[in-house]
Amino acid sequence: MVVVKNICCIGAGYVGGPTCAVIAYKCHDIKVTIVDINPERIAAWNSSKLPIYEPGLDEIVFERRGKNLFFSTDVDATIQEADLIFVSVNTPTKKTGLGAGMAADLAYIESATRRIAEVATSPKIVVEKSTVPCRTAQSMRTILEANSTNEIHFDILSNPEFLAEGTAIKDLLSPDRVLIGALQTKEGLAAQEALVNVYTNWVPKERVITTNLWSSELTKLAANALLAQRISSINALSAICEATGADVDEVAYACGLDSRLGPKFLKASVGFGGSCFQKDILNLVYLSHQLNLPEVADYWKQVVTMNEYQKKRFVRTIISTLFNTITNKKIAVLGFAFKKDTGDTRESAAITLIKDFIDERAQVAIYDPKVSSEQIFMDLCEPGVVDTRKQVEKQIQICSSAYEAAKDADAVVIVTEWDEFRDDQLDYERIYKNMHKPAFLFDGRLLVDAAKLRKIGFKVNVIGKNELAGTA
Numbered sequence: 001m002v003v004v005k006n007i008c009c010i011g012a013g014y015v016g017g018p019t020c021a022v023i024a025y026k027c028h029d030i031k032v033t034i035v036d037i038n039p040e041r042i043a044a045w046n047s048s049k050l051p052i053y054e055p056g057l058d059e060i061v062f063e064r065r066g067k068n069l070f071f072s073t074d075v076d077a078t079i080q081e082a083d084l085i086f087v088s089v090n091t092p093t094k095k096t097g098l099g100a101g102m103a104a105d106l107a108y109i110e111s112a113t114r115r116i117a118e119v120a121t122s123p124k125i126v127v128e129k130s131t132v133p134c135r136t137a138q139s140m141r142t143i144l145e146a147n148s149t150n151e152i153h154f155d156i157l158s159n160p161e162f163l164a165e166g167t168a169i170k171d172l173l174s175p176d177r178v179l180i181g182a183l184q185t186k187e188g189l190a191a192q193e194a195l196v197n198v199y200t201n202w203v204p205k206e207r208v209i210t211t212n213l214w215s216s217e218l219t220k221l222a223a224n225a226l227l228a229q230r231i232s233s234i235n236a237l238s239a240i241c242e243a244t245g246a247d248v249d250e251v252a253y254a255c256g257l258d259s260r261l262g263p264k265f266l267k268a269s270v271g272f273g274g275s276c277f278q279k280d281i282l283n284l285v286y287l288s289h290q291l292n293l294p295e296v297a298d299y300w301k302q303v304v305t306m307n308e309y310q311k312k313r314f315v316r317t318i319i320s321t322l323f324n325t326i327t328n329k330k331i332a333v334l335g336f337a338f339k340k341d342t343g344d345t346r347e348s349a350a351i352t353l354i355k356d357f358i359d360e361r362a363q364v365a366i367y368d369p370k371v372s373s374e375q376i377f378m379d380l381c382e383p384g385v386v387d388t389r390k391q392v393e394k395q396i397q398i399c400s401s402a403y404e405a406a407k408d409a410d411a412v413v414i415v416t417e418w419d420e421f422r423d424d425q426l427d428y429e430r431i432y433k434n435m436h437k438p439a440f441l442f443d444g445r446l447l448v449d450a451a452k453l454r455k456i457g458f459k460v461n462v463i464g465k466n467e468l469a470g471t472a
């Protein structure tokens, strides 16, 4: 039986960092080293201000760091020492070349795999942690076998990660399931068992699922596509609600009580964001095209199309409500992260919305409790032949509170569902008093009690609810 004693994780990002920190926290007899080619990121992991914000992460890292949890830029030495290696590098959508805008860019996976092949001096279990297209393990195997000079045996496992940002530690400590795919050979099954034994240090055995490699790879894309599909479905219904007087929260609640549907992931919104949903669906669309399944590709593509529509629809509502122009008007945007409890802004709906506000020549005041000014400028500017930074700076003000953002604003737009924007936490009377009148509030997260805010004087518009909802 193979017993894992030394783990290397290549990629110290949103997945590699928390995932392997939790392994170190739960398995004190395993040495876990997380490596990255980005020295600033590693320095931050070794400092008192970790590079990512995730509730509960600091406590876990600070407890195990320097004991059995290490962060390093010495990729080669860490690979050599390890008996199991997680490959947890980024797999963004390709920007250029074949499959641009759809396919996953596997360059980082390939370079990490080549590095393992070049420097390994003993057998390794190599684990795909990154989200990858179906059959990537085959390419990794080919690279490992062709480039290994020492005739070393490599086993490849697929162990996709299902954590959601903002709840990563909770998800990792108590996962719905852990999925481990392996080649159905004697060696493959032994490697699979070794990784099962790592997880069962804290995850109940019945929640550790073992499958073949290809099922495991596809399950990750499938799970994200199904989750995103639910959001696009409820968002499509939110448009019907606004047009009819139905209330999307009531519809979602009543549908969710059907035990076949369940209540989760039916919250209408300004559109899903995050680094995964869009990328992974496009990946599935590309895979379907490659497999000559155009109808399947079109089916999944519609989930992304609906998401884009939802964001544009929200912008159109804002402009038309503000008397068809927002030029020189001040719009206060509450929230910039793609969801609450994270500082991550990748594919955040806020970026699309604010870029549209800038194009309409509005003045935009932004407040987010966890996103830095520099990150906001990086997301909104497009460096290139014509650097847009100067223009963006003229139209954007980054604020240190919701009150500052809303001062003298014509409209407040809630984009991220941070708890501090709830109507029992934020003093909306104070906000109202300091705004231009009429004072508009657009709720892209169904976060506030519209009736309560209307009583204060706000003109409120909530996604999936029109003002006359429920009336004859």
Ligand SMILES: NC(=O)c1ccc[n+]([C@@H]2O[C@H](COP(=O)([O-])OP(=O)(O)OC[C@H]3O[C@@H](n4cnc5c(N)ncnc54)[C@H](O)[C@@H]3O)[C@@H](O)[C@H]2O)c1
Residues within 6 Å of the ligand: 010, 011, 012, 013, 014, 015, 016, 035, 036, 037, 038, 041, 075, 088, 089, 090, 091, 108, 109, 111, 112, 129, 130, 131, 132, 161, 162, 163, 164, 165, 275, 276
């Ligand atoms: N973010 C999430 O919530 C989440 C959840 C589940 C799965 N995933 C998947 O996990 C993977 C990683 O996502 P992430 O959000 O952690 O990405 P990330 O960009 O935060 O982190 C990836 C890290 O890998 C490093 N890296 C790239 N190539 C390297 C190499 N050759 N050697 C060493 N380091 C290298 C980068 O410098 C970066 O720090 C992706 O495939 C993603 O789809 C992400």
Ligand SMILES: O=c1ccn([C@@H]2O[C@H](COP(=O)(O)OP(=O)(O)O[C@H]3O[C@H](CO)[C@@H](O)[C@H](O)[C@H]3O)[C@@H](O)[C@H]2O)c(=O)[nH]1
Residues within 6 Å of the ligand: 131, 161, 162, 163, 164, 165, 166, 224, 227, 231, 264, 265, 266, 267, 268, 269, 270, 271, 272, 273, 274, 275, 276, 277, 338, 339, 340
């Ligand atoms: O009912 C809902 C639920 C979510 N969202 C939005 O959907 C996006 C994604 O949210 P969530 O799935 O909670 O966060 P992620 O961190 O993107 O996690 C998803 O993507 C990860 C990366 O693949 C997977 O590991 C997770 O299982 C999967 O939930 C965010 O913008 C949310 O605001 C809604 O609009 N309505």
